Amino acid sequence: MPLPCIYDQSFADMQSFLQEMKEPAFRAKQIWRNLYCVLEEDPRRMTDLPSAFRDELGRKFDFHPLRLDVQAASADRKTRKFLFLLADGSPVETVLMLYDRRQTGCLSTQSGCGIGCRFCATGQMGFRRSLTAGEITAQALYLARILRAEGKVLTNLVLMGMGEPFLNYDATLASIARLTDPEGFGFGARRITVSTVGILPGIERFTREHSQVNLALSLHAADDDLRDRLVPINRTYPLADLFQACDGYIQQTNRRLSLEWALIDGVNDSPAQARRLAGRIRKSLSKPLVHINLIPLNRTRKFDGAPSQTERIAAFRAVLEEEGLACTVRVPRGVDIAAGCGQLAGMKADLASVDQQ
Numbered sequence: 001m002p003l004p005c006i007y008d009q010s011f012a013d014m015q016s017f018l019q020e021m022k023e024p025a026f027r028a029k030q031i032w033r034n035l036y037c038v039l040e041e042d043p044r045r046m047t048d049l050p051s052a053f054r055d056e057l058g059r060k061f062d063f064h065p066l067r068l069d070v071q072a073a074s075a076d077r078k079t080r081k082f083l084f085l086l087a088d089g090s091p092v093e094t095v096l097m098l099y100d101r102r103q104t105g106c107l108s109t110q111s112g113c114g115i116g117c118r119f120c121a122t123g124q125m126g127f128r129r130s131l132t133a134g135e136i137t138a139q140a141l142y143l144a145r146i147l148r149a150e151g152k153v154l155t156n157l158v159l160m161g162m163g164e165p166f167l168n169y170d171a172t173l174a175s176i177a178r179l180t181d182p183e184g185f186g187f188g189a190r191r192i193t194v195s196t197v198g199i200l201p202g203i204e205r206f207t208r209e210h211s212q213v214n215l216a217l218s219l220h221a222a223d224d225d226l227r228d229r230l231v232p233i234n235r236t237y238p239l240a241d242l243f244q245a246c247d248g249y250i251q252q253t254n255r256r257l258s259l260e261w262a263l264i265d266g267v268n269d270s271p272a273q274a275r276r277l278a279g280r281i282r283k284s285l286s287k288p289l290v291h292i293n294l295i296p297l298n299r300t301r302k303f304d305g306a307p308s309q310t311e312r313i314a315a316f317r318a319v320l321e322e323e324g325l326a327c328t329v330r331v332p333r334g335v336d337i338a339a340g341c342g343q344l345a346g347m348k349a350d351l352a353s354v355d356q357q
């Protein structure tokens with residue numbers, strides 16, 4: 001039997017464990033502080049605990065749910081990518097992106113993904129399994145330790161790595177609760193963004209429950225025919241329903257919704273698509289409280305699409321701006337290290353299959 005992961009234990013779990021072990025209740029706070037404030041990952045170094053109890057903790061719990069398999073850094077070292085193997089060997093990717101005044105961690109919520117968006121390397125690799133809350137949390141702690149060694153802190157978190165957060169809703173939100181716990185890691189909810197492909201029940205639940213955390217919707221197309229082809233789940237949750245849920249989110253939370261759009265040359269980058277997007281926003285949302293992120297496609301090996309050319313991107317953006325919509329063209333990060341979602345794991349899987357031939 002594998003040991004339970006320490007980061008999967010809630011504070012209440014820790015308290016009952018202490019009771020079972022006949023240890024004083026205040027140790028729960030000590031352990032919590034060690035894990036989430038000191039960021040200690042070795043129980044033997046939790047020096048405010050008695051030495052025998054430290055050994056006991058190490059025997060009862062797994063403190064290392066992530067085993068580093070491959071790491072890569074872009075030439076400028078501003079994008080760093082980590083491929084971990086979980087206890088059962090499932091691969092998971094975590095990315096660290098450094099900006100001038102921000103350090104953003106990109107976390108995975110699943111190993112692989114079952115949605116199968118055609119352009120996405122994670123989609124191309126298929127679904128392995130959902131992560132536990134502890135495995136999601138451990139990714140943020142890992143990055144925070146690396147940054148601390150460089151005199152920096154993690155300032156933003158995006159749940160935009162492998163997998164679909166709203167198909168692993170409970171673990172994802174339990175992890176966010178853990179990371180924002182003021183008695184522990186104390187991360188600001190407003191500096192966290194969850195990205196969904198458009199799982200309608202997830203958006204509705206999130207709207208009811210999490211008004212502080214930011215939401216991003218991966219849209220990529222403004223008509224159902226095109227979106228059905230790019231993002232297969234659109235057949236289950238079509239655009240009209242999605243936009244209705246988005247309006248619910250905006251009305252209820254009064255927070256800006258991010259719309260993600262991977263620009264694919266000749267596929268979804270025409271001025272007509274931009275106009276259709278603006279039309280939908282105008283028609284379906286009670287106020288245009290959205291920010292559109294235009295991301296030139298990261299090439300993946302199993303999709304023959306290419307990133308849009310500079311003039312096409314400019315024309316697309318111009319239409320949105322004419323319509324009064326806020327948008328940003330994102331510079332693709334870490335293309336030289338396959339830092340796009342799922343790309344490193346996909347590359348390794350391909351190498352392995354070549355090895356076996």
Ligand code: SAH
Nearest residue numbers: 120160163164195196197218260262297298
């Ligand atoms: N499953 C969630 C979150 C993970 S994907 C979602 O789909 O939103 C994170 C983001 O990366 C999504 O916006 C997704 O559309 C985008 N993405 C995936 N593959 C990409 C690629 N090859 N180029 C550019 N963006 C990509």
Ligand code: SF4
Nearest residue numbers: 113115117120123197
């Ligand atoms: Fe899954 Fe998101 Fe990739 Fe689509 S884009 S396959 S939902 S990870």
